[in-house]
Amino acid sequence: MKIIVLEGYTTNPGDLNWDGLNELGNLEVYHRTSLTDEKEIIDRIGNAEIVLTNKTPITGSIMDACPYLKYIGVLATGYNVVDLKAAKEKGIVVTNVPDYSTPSVAQMTFALLLEICQHVGHHSQAVHEGKWEKSPDWSFFDFPLIELVGKTIGIIGFGSIGQETAKIANAFGMNVIAYNRSQSEEGKKLAVYVSLDELLKQSDVISLHIPLVEETKSLIDEEAIAKMKNGVVVLNTARGELLDEQAVADALNSGKIYAAGVDVVSTESIESSNPLLKAQNCFITPHIAWATKESRTRLIDIATNNIKQYINGDPVNVVNSD
Incomplete structure (x- = not known):
C-alpha cells in the first residue's frame, strides 16, 4: 500500500522518525507541498491509496484526479483542509489527530x-x-512586574486544552x-x-481555546474589547481569526488591553502588514x-495508529x- 506524506517537515524536521508508517506500506515523505498548485498535489499523490496532509488542501477535484485514493489522514486536529462531503461521496475515509497537543498548548499559554x-x-x-552591572541598586527592573495570585483568568472554550x-x-x-x-x-x-x-467583564486575563467557525470569527472585536476591564491581558493559542487584529492592535496602543500574547495570526506565515506587528506590548x-x-x-503515533486501524x-x- 502506497502512503504519501505531503508536508512532513513541520511535524518531523529530522528529530523524529517515520518508522511506524514505513512498516505499514511503501512510504514517501515530502518536506513541503504547495498549498495552491493543484497539479503538484495531484502529481505527488499519484496512485497512492493513503495520503497524509496538514495544511495542503485536498479538494474534490484533487480526489477526482486521484482515483486510487481511499484514505486521507490530517496531521492535525482541525480538518477544514479536506472537502469532507466529496470524500464521503467517494467513500474516502478522513481522519484527524485529536488531543495530541493538549499539554503543550496549555504550557505555551502560560509561557506567553x-x-x-x-x-x-x-x-x-x-x-x-x-x-544591571551599571545599576546603582542591587535589583534592576524596568518593566512593571505582575503577580498572578488572585487574578481572574477567563477561559473561552473549555474543552481539553x-x-x-x-x-x-x-x-x-x-x-x-x-x-x-x-x-x-x-x-x-x-x-x-x-x-x-x-x-469579558470580570477577567484580568482572557485566554482563547475555541475552534474557528463562522460564529467565532472575530469574536474578540471592538465591541467585545469595550466590555473588558481596562488593562486586560489577551492570550490566543487557538486560531488567529478569532481576533479582529486591527481592533486588538488599536486597543493595545490605547492601553485598553495591557498586553497580548498570540501564537497564531489570521494569515500564516505572518504578513508584514499585520497590525499586531506594530502594536505595543504584543508578544x-x-x-x-x-x-x-x-x-x-x-x-x-496517533496518525500511524489511525492508519493501522483503517487497514484492520x-x-x-x-x-x-456522519
Missing part, C-alpha cells in the same frame, strides 16, 4: 502569560547588555472562570461557568504551541462518518 508578567527575555537581555490551562491557572492561585457552549462536571471542578459577557510567537517534541511524537477494518478518529 509569564513573559508578559515577568519580561524574562527582556531582563535577561538587559543583564547581558550591562544594565481549556481545562488543562485551568489546572495550571489554579496551581498559580488564580480565580478561574470559563465560557463554553456546554458544561461538564469535570469542568465545574476547575472553573466557574459564566456567560461570555460576564467573562507574537510563530505557531509553535503544538510543536514540542513530545507533542509531535504523539501526533505521529476498524477505523478510528473518522471525521466524515
Whole structure:
C-alpha cells in the first residue's frame, strides 16, 4: 500500500522518525507541498491509496484526479483542509489527530502569560547588555512586574486544552472562570461557568481555546474589547481569526488591553502588514504551541495508529462518518 506524506517537515524536521508508517506500506515523505498548485498535489499523490496532509488542501477535484485514493489522514486536529462531503461521496475515509497537543498548548499559554508578567527575555537581555552591572541598586527592573495570585483568568472554550490551562491557572492561585457552549462536571471542578459577557467583564486575563467557525470569527472585536476591564491581558493559542487584529492592535496602543500574547495570526506565515506587528506590548510567537517534541511524537503515533486501524477494518478518529 502506497502512503504519501505531503508536508512532513513541520511535524518531523529530522528529530523524529517515520518508522511506524514505513512498516505499514511503501512510504514517501515530502518536506513541503504547495498549498495552491493543484497539479503538484495531484502529481505527488499519484496512485497512492493513503495520503497524509496538514495544511495542503485536498479538494474534490484533487480526489477526482486521484482515483486510487481511499484514505486521507490530517496531521492535525482541525480538518477544514479536506472537502469532507466529496470524500464521503467517494467513500474516502478522513481522519484527524485529536488531543495530541493538549499539554503543550496549555504550557505555551502560560509561557506567553509569564513573559508578559515577568519580561524574562527582556531582563535577561538587559543583564547581558550591562544594565544591571551599571545599576546603582542591587535589583534592576524596568518593566512593571505582575503577580498572578488572585487574578481572574477567563477561559473561552473549555474543552481539553481549556481545562488543562485551568489546572495550571489554579496551581498559580488564580480565580478561574470559563465560557463554553456546554458544561461538564469535570469542568465545574476547575472553573466557574459564566456567560461570555460576564467573562469579558470580570477577567484580568482572557485566554482563547475555541475552534474557528463562522460564529467565532472575530469574536474578540471592538465591541467585545469595550466590555473588558481596562488593562486586560489577551492570550490566543487557538486560531488567529478569532481576533479582529486591527481592533486588538488599536486597543493595545490605547492601553485598553495591557498586553497580548498570540501564537497564531489570521494569515500564516505572518504578513508584514499585520497590525499586531506594530502594536505595543504584543508578544507574537510563530505557531509553535503544538510543536514540542513530545507533542509531535504523539501526533505521529496517533496518525500511524489511525492508519493501522483503517487497514484492520476498524477505523478510528473518522471525521466524515456522519
